Amino acid sequence: MDIEDMIVDLNDLTQDGVIECPYCHKGKTYTYSAKGKESSNCHICRRLVLWDFDQMKAYKAKAKKYVS
Numbered sequence: 351m352d353i354e355d356m357i358v359d360l361n362d363l364t365q366d367g368v369i370e371c372p373y374c375h376k377g378k379t380y381t382y383s384a385k386g387k388e389s390s391n392c393h394i395c396r397r398l399v400l401w402d403f404d405q406m407k408a409y410k411a412k413a414k415k416y417v418s
């Protein structure tokens with residue numbers, strides 16, 4: 351696939367929410383009709399966060415092991 355095809359202009363999407371990192375409150379996730387949950391590390395403080403798009407909340411998460 352051409353690398354150009356992988357670039358998305360976020361302004362073309364309808365942003366419907368922002369969730370703050372529960373640790374640092376600086377890291378934010380912007381949602382675009384997202385549903386469900388996602389675990390990922392905050393890009394500011396690097397701590398593991400469970401982002402809940404249904405509740406529009408973020409939780410401090412812990413995992414015994416990482417699955418890739």
Ligand SMILES: [Zn+2]
Nearest residue numbers: 371374392395
């Ligand atoms: Zn953070």
